[in-house]
Amino acid sequence: MPWILMLLVAVILPWLFRDYTHGRDNGFMTAMFSQMGMMIIFALSYNMLMGEAGLLSFCHAVFFGFGGYCVAHFLNAIVVWVPLELLPLVGGVCGLALAMIFGAMATKQRTTAFAMITFGIGELAVTAAIMFQHFFGGESGITTDRQNASSLFGINYAHGLQVYYLVVAWTLVAALGMYYLRGTPLGRMANACRDNYERAQFVGYDPRMVRFLQFALSGLFAGIAGGLYCITYEIVTYDAVNAPLSGNALLMAFIGGVGSFSGPVIGAILITALQSGLSLMSNSWLVYVGLLFIAMVTFAPTGITGILHAHAPIVRNRRLAALAVPYGRLMLPILVVLVGFVFLVEMLSFVTIGAAEGKTIDIFGLTPDVYAPLPWVAMVAGTAIGIAWLRWEARRFFVVWDGLMTEIAPVAR
Amino acid sequence: MTAPNLQLRDVRKSFGPTEIIRGVTLDIAAGQRHALIGPNGAGKTTLFNLISGRFAVTSGEITLDGTRLDTLPPHRINRLGLSRSFQITSIFHRLSVLENLRCALLWSRGYRYSFWQTLTRQTALNEAAERLLEDINLTSRRDIQAGLLSYAEQRALEIGMTVAGNATAILLDEPTAGMSNTETEYAIAMIRRLTEGKTLLMVEHDMRVVFDLADTITVLVYGEVIASGPPAAIRANRTVQEAYLGAEAA
Numbered sequence: 001m002p003w004i005l006m007l008l009v010a011v012i013l014p015w016l017f018r019d020y021t022h023g024r025d026n027g028f029m030t031a032m033f034s035q036m037g038m039m040i041i042f043a044l045s046y047n048m049l050m051g052e053a054g055l056l057s058f059c060h061a062v063f064f065g066f067g068g069y070c071v072a073h074f075l076n077a078i079v080v081w082v083p084l085e086l087l088p089l090v091g092g093v094c095g096l097a098l099a100m101i102f103g104a105m106a107t108k109q110r111t112t113a114f115a116m117i118t119f120g121i122g123e124l125a126v127t128a129a130i131m132f133q134h135f136f137g138g139e140s141g142i143t144t145d146r147q148n149a150s151s152l153f154g155i156n157y158a159h160g161l162q163v164y165y166l167v168v169a170w171t172l173v174a175a176l177g178m179y180y181l182r183g184t185p186l187g188r189m190a191n192a193c194r195d196n197y198e199r200a201q202f203v204g205y206d207p208r209m210v211r212f213l214q215f216a217l218s219g220l221f222a223g224i225a226g227g228l229y230c231i232t233y234e235i236v237t238y239d240a241v242n243a244p245l246s247g248n249a250l251l252m253a254f255i256g257g258v259g260s261f262s263g264p265v266i267g268a269i270l271i272t273a274l275q276s277g278l279s280l281m282s283n284s285w286l287v288y289v290g291l292l293f294i295a296m297v298t299f300a301p302t303g304i305t306g307i308l309h310a311h312a313p314i315v316r317n318r319r320l321a322a323l324a325v326p327y328g329r330l331m332l333p334i335l336v337v338l339v340g341f342v343f344l345v346e347m348l349s350f351v352t353i354g355a356a357e358g359k360t361i362d363i364f365g366l367t368p369d370v371y372a373p374l375p376w377v378a379m380v381a382g383t384a385i386g387i388a389w390l391r392w393e394a395r396r397f398f399v400v401w402d403g404l405m406t407e408i409a410p411v412a413r
Numbered sequence: 414m415t416a417p418n419l420q421l422r423d424v425r426k427s428f429g430p431t432e433i434i435r436g437v438t439l440d441i442a443a444g445q446r447h448a449l450i451g452p453n454g455a456g457k458t459t460l461f462n463l464i465s466g467r468f469a470v471t472s473g474e475i476t477l478d479g480t481r482l483d484t485l486p487p488h489r490i491n492r493l494g495l496s497r498s499f500q501i502t503s504i505f506h507r508l509s510v511l512e513n514l515r516c517a518l519l520w521s522r523g524y525r526y527s528f529w530q531t532l533t534r535q536t537a538l539n540e541a542a543e544r545l546l547e548d549i550n551l552t553s554r555r556d557i558q559a560g561l562l563s564y565a566e567q568r569a570l571e572i573g574m575t576v577a578g579n580a581t582a583i584l585l586d587e588p589t590a591g592m593s594n595t596e597t598e599y600a601i602a603m604i605r606r607l608t609e610g611k612t613l614l615m616v617e618h619d620m621r622v623v624f625d626l627a628d629t630i631t632v633l634v635y636g637e638v639i640a641s642g643p644p645a646a647i648r649a650n651r652t653v654q655e656a657y658l659g660a661e662a663a
Contacts, residue, residue, distance in 0.1 A: 185519050186528040188508075192516045195505040201487040202465065202497055203578060204520030213526055 002262075003176075010037070010168045014161055030160045031232075032276045037167035038228045039252060039272050041174045043264035045221035046249035048178060051258035052187065053214045054194030056115040059102070059122035060222055060249045065129075065241030066098045067091030067223030068230040069136060075144040075230070084149035084157060088170050088227035095223015096216055103215035107208055110197060114211075122243050129238035141237030144230065157231075167228050174224050179261060181217065190214045251289070255296050257303025266304050284349045291341075317408040326397045333390035340383030343368070347375065416444040416581050416612045417478035417494065419464070424473035424483075426456075426463055426636075433459050435636035436473070441629075446613045448627035450620075452656075456636040457616040458500055461586050464614075465497040466490040477582060492520065496580030500587045500616070502567045504574065506560030510551050513559050514542045514573055521578035548607060549573035565596045569603065576607045583608050585615040589622055601626060624648070632656070 013033055017026035042064055049055040071091045074082070082090060106117040129136040136142070146157050155162050181187045189210050193200045197207040230236050239245065248271065256267020271289070278285035300307050314320050343363055347370045350361045361367050368375035419441040426434040433456045441447045449457050462468040464475055466487035475483040482490050505513050515538065522538055524530065532538070546552050549569045554562060559570060572588055588604060589597045601622055604613075617623050623630060624644045631641040632653050640646075640653045647653055 180531070181528055183531050183533060184528045185524040185530060185532060186526050188512065188516060188532060189519065189526070191508055191512075192505045195507045196503055198467075198487075199499075199503045199505060199574075200516075202491055202503075203517045203574065204488055204491040206486070206488045209526060213528065217528065 003172075006265075007168070007172060010171075011165075014164060025159075025161055027160055028276075030164050032272065034160070034164045034167045034228075034232050035276070036269050036272045037164075037171040038225045038232070039248075039268040040171050040265050041221055041225035041228070042249055043252035043256065043268040044175060044178050044261075045218045045225065047253045047258055047261075047264040048181070048190075048214055048218035048221070050250070050253050051260075051263070052182065052194065053190040053211060055107075055110065055211065055215070056250075057106075057118040057215075058115060058243065058246050058250075059106075059118040059125065060218075061243070061245035062102070062122060062125040062241050063095040063099050063219040063222035064226040064229070064245065065125070065236065065238070067095040067226030068236040068240045069142060069226075070094035070223075071227040071230040072142040072144040072236045073135070075146060075148045076142070078148060082149065083152040084146060084231065085152045085166065085169075087149060087231060088224045091227020091230065092220045092224035095226060096220040099216045099219020099222075100212075103212050103219065107211035107215050110207070110211065122241075122246055125241045126238060126243065129241050136238055137236075139238070141235050141239075143235045146231050146234055163232050167232065170224060170228055174221050175265070178221060182261065186210065186213055186217075251293055255293060255303055257305030257307075257309075259302055260305045260309065263303050263305040270304070282346065282349075283353060284345050287345055288342075313408055314404055319404055319408060322404060323400065326400045330390070330393050330397055333386050333393050336386035337383055337390055339364075340379050340386055343375070343379045344383060347379070416610060418443045419495075419582055419612060419614065420474075420476045421460075421464070422474040422476075424460070424463060424475060425471045426459060426468065427471045432471075433636050434463065437633070437636070437638055439631060439638060439641070441612060441614055443612055444610060446608070446626055446628045447615070448623045448630045449614060449616045449633060450618075450623055450630060451633035454635075455633045457633055458586055459636075460633065461497060461584055461614075461616065465495065465584060491578070491580070494580050495582040495584065496575045496578060497584035498571050498575040498586055498588060500590065502564075502571050504559045504567060504570055506558070508559060509556045510559050510562065510570060511542055511546060511555050513570055514545050514577055515539070517574035517577035518542055518545070521580075545573050545577055549603065565592055565600075568592065568600065572600070572604065572607065576611075580611070582612045583614070585613070585617075587616050587618060589617065589619055597622065 010033070014025060014030045017029040018024070019026060042060070046057070046060045049057050049060070068091060071087050071094075074087065074090050102121050106114055106121060109117060130138065146163075151157065157163055157166070189200060189205050192203075193205070193207040193210045200207050200210070226236075226240065229240060252267035252271045253264045254267070255270060256265065257263030274285070274289055274292075278288060282288070296303065302309070311320065314323065346363045347361070347368060350359070351370050354361065355370075361370060421437050421439040424434055424437045425432065437460060449460065451457055459468065463470050464482065466482065466485055466489070470483045473483070474481065477490075477493055477495055480493060482493070482495070485493075505516060508516065515532065518538060518541055522541070524535075524538070546555060549572065551562075551566060551569060551573070554566060559567065562570065568588065568591075572585065575585065576583060585604065589600050592600060597619065604615075605626065615626075627644060629642065630644055630647040632639050632647065632650075634656050639656060640650045642650070
């Protein structure tokens with residue numbers, strides 16, 4: 001059911017933003033939705049390592065980017081006939097092949113050592129991308145034209161919407177594939193090795209082999225996402241293999257929640273929306289994304305889905321209404337902290353960068369005088385008071401929460 | 414499926430300059446229930462770790478029905494039909510009780526690293542897991558995360574996982590440690606039932622359990638076997654009484 005619902009939403013979504021008076025699609029939104037689709041695949045494939053197998057990887061973008069580069073070269077020098085609809089699979093196979101090579105190295109270890117090896121692999125890939133001009137095209141990357149390929153259905157893919165639906169189709173296929181993998185013997189043993197690799201050995205499994213296969217398969221899906229990236233943007237630069245993108249995978253999976261299948265999906269949608277939306281509004285958007293990450297890891301390490309999941313017993317017992325007022329009371333101090341903090345960041349950003357660029361300051365329609373002490377003092381005080389207030393409200397909130405939990409605990413058992 | 418015999422020939426293990434296991438030779442006959450006793454630090458768990466492949470031997474030979482074990486990694490030893498439990502409970506704590514048992518069954522049922530079959534559709538596998546769940550009396554805890562079980566329940570699950578994979582040689586490391594009297598009695602009955610017709614080697618501190626369950630008892634002191642024989646002979650053995658039993662019985 002949630003699958004069909006998601007698919008329906010994905011199909012309808014671009015039409016909600018269409019400009020019907022001029023008969024034009026909203027190109028920005030369609031592009032953002034396409035980006036969300038490939039990031040969903042990317043984040044889900046990352047969670048095959050992080051959530052399912054307990055492996056913290058810092059090189060996941062390598063397989064994404066390599067898939068993208070391979071598809072770009074494939075499009076530029078078509079030797080074998082492959083329709084555009086199946087090209088992401090070419091990216092996937094290339095991602096799989098590279099993940100098998102690097103995976104053989106990295107999966108020899110687990111935990112911190114594994115993370116360090118993947119970090120090295122990530123650095124290696126970036127260096128290679130700059131050094132080997134023929135394959136990676138240096139700083140300008142490799143450009144291509146998706147119309148070089150033919151189509152199974154006679155579609156020319158000149159239109160962003162056509163590409164979007166290709167992305168939707170592949171997102172569905174890839175997500176279904178990864179969902180299926182969770183329920184297989186390999187998927188279950190990946191969980192088992194995550195929990196207790198030694199026990200896994202004593203029930204007959206080689207944890208290294210489990211890690212290797214899981215790593216290789218996650219490379220397959222990352223490559224598919226990379227192939228879609230290439231088809232969508234018709235250019236692949238070394239940003240696609242670079243560390244920030246690998247970090248993004250971690251960010252999306254973690255903020256969404258690594259403990260469930262839907263977590264990375266939610267994380268991918270949210271982070272992509274923030275990147276597209278916030279970056280239009282503010283120069284310092286990365287500060288906010290970073291702060292969101294820190295806040296989530298500190299206060300809600302189970303991610304958004306983890307928070308939602310914690311409410312399940314309350315919903316089952318029809319007691320959600322009891323939390324309405326405590327949540328409402330939390331919102332006010334959160335708003336105060338946010339406003340104070342946003343003002344501080346924006347004023348600081350204006351003083352250091354914006355003013356030199358000759359811009360005028362505009363925060364929520366207000367124009368504070370950044371060279372007078374008053375706005376600074378007010379905002380520092382506001383933020384500080386907001387934090388103290390929030391802590392106080394949070395304590396009250398958890399009193400109510402704990403009360404609810406003990407109230408329904410016998411029923412839940 | 415016949416029970417195998419397990420043989421240790423002059424097995425030694427050193428950690429740095431310290432020799433922990435100092436030449437152990439032991440014959441565990443097929444189908445026997447063999448108990449390994451000895452004071453703390455005698456090397457009982459180390460011996461288990463050597464047999465199951467967790468540690469590499471320094472010298473000596475360990476064979477299961479004539480097949481060398483001491484050169485193999487743990488998962489290969491397990492595939493030959495030797496399974497072990499741990500003194501400190503070792504389970505997949507974030508998986509459900511049923512999933513734990515299912516994981517323990519997978520390899521022996523030939524699933525290997527399959528990523529093309531759905532677990533929920535494997536009727537025979539799931540029935541076997543459910544049966545095992547009944548055997549260890551955890552049916553009511555079927556879908557609970559294993560990490561949330563009580564201590565005794567976790568020990569039961571651990572034994573269930575150890576016997577799950579058709580292993581014919583079973584090593585149990587203090588299966589009743591930390592259990593109450595009733596829990597111990599229950600666990601003994603369960604072990605007796607589940608290891609029927611298999612070769613069993615167990616470390617145990619509780620002498621009632623040892624004399625109740627074992628066909629043969631081996632006494633290990635400071636990495637050396639000081640006596641081995643049927644319970645009555647061990648009870649009467651003067652060296653054993655002096656070195657070990659006497660102190661406990663007093």
